[in-house]
Amino acid sequence: MLGLIVARSKNNVIGKNGSIPWKIKGEQKQFRELTTGNIVVMGRKSYEEIGHPLPNRQNIIVSTTKQYTGDNLVTVGSLQEAIDIAGDRDIYVAGGYRLFAEALPLVDKMYITEVDMIVEDGDVFFPEFDVNEFEITVGESGGDNIRYTRTTYTRKEKTKK
Numbered sequence: 001m002l003g004l005i006v007a008r009s010k011n012n013v014i015g016k017n018g019s020i021p022w023k024i025k026g027e028q029k030q031f032r033e034l035t036t037g038n039i040v041v042m043g044r045k046s047y048e049e050i051g052h053p054l055p056n057r058q059n060i061i062v063s064t065t066k067q068y069t070g071d072n073l074v075t076v077g078s079l080q081e082a083i084d085i086a087g088d089r090d091i092y093v094a095g096g097y098r099l100f101a102e103a104l105p106l107v108d109k110m111y112i113t114e115v116d117m118i119v120e121d122g123d124v125f126f127p128e129f130d131v132n133e134f135e136i137t138v139g140e141s142g143g144d145n146i147r148y149t150r151t152t153y154t155r156k157e158k159t160k161k
């Protein structure tokens with residue numbers, strides 16, 4: 001299963017000045033639950049922002065300039081290499097822009113957290129995609145000063161490229 005996990009603002013922003021432009025208690029819980037024990041794939045900048053491999057899961061970094069390796073940490077040169085390493089195991093694409101764009105035609109399921117705010121001057125956006133290719137399920141809402149809603153996009157039969 002190829003999954004994708006993202007949180008985006010109402011105007012589709014996912015990043016600003018190299019980081020995620022909100023901090024909402026509990027918002028990252030789903031990410032942790034889905035990826036723990038599985039495989040998470042992220043671009044080099046997202047990894048460097050976190051600064052260390054995420055614990056209790058295989059971290060695959062995509063980069064053409066750096067080679068991060070270690071316990072549960074490997075670097076590959078393309079999304080396809082990450083998919084090949086995963087084999088039959090569940091793998092979750094965690095951004096940023098280019099990996100999301102490359103994964104979109106291939107994903108089976110997307111976990112999109114809709115963050116109820118407008119971000120001015122965002123510089124990384126979630127790519128456009130055809131919503132008609134997916135069944136959308138609206139899940140729980142949460143948050144404190146900023147609210148969010150979980151949504152799940154499950155690919156309809158025969159739309160996978």
Ligand SMILES: NC(=O)c1ccc[n+]([C@@H]2O[C@H](COP(=O)([O-])OP(=O)(O)OC[C@H]3O[C@@H](n4cnc5c(N)ncnc54)[C@H](OP(=O)(O)O)[C@@H]3O)[C@@H](O)[C@H]2O)c1
Nearest residue numbers: 006007015018019020043044045046063064065095096097
């Ligand atoms: N809201 C969210 O859910 C979310 C999730 C993730 C990230 N973010 C935010 O998004 C921003 C970072 O995203 P970003 O798009 O700027 O950078 P990124 O995707 O994290 O990293 C970009 C780098 O990853 C490597 N890379 C990505 N795709 C590749 C591919 N297909 N083949 C080879 N290398 C590839 C390249 O590294 P080299 O230059 O080393 O070749 C590229 O320069 C930050 O602001 C972060 O906080 C938000």
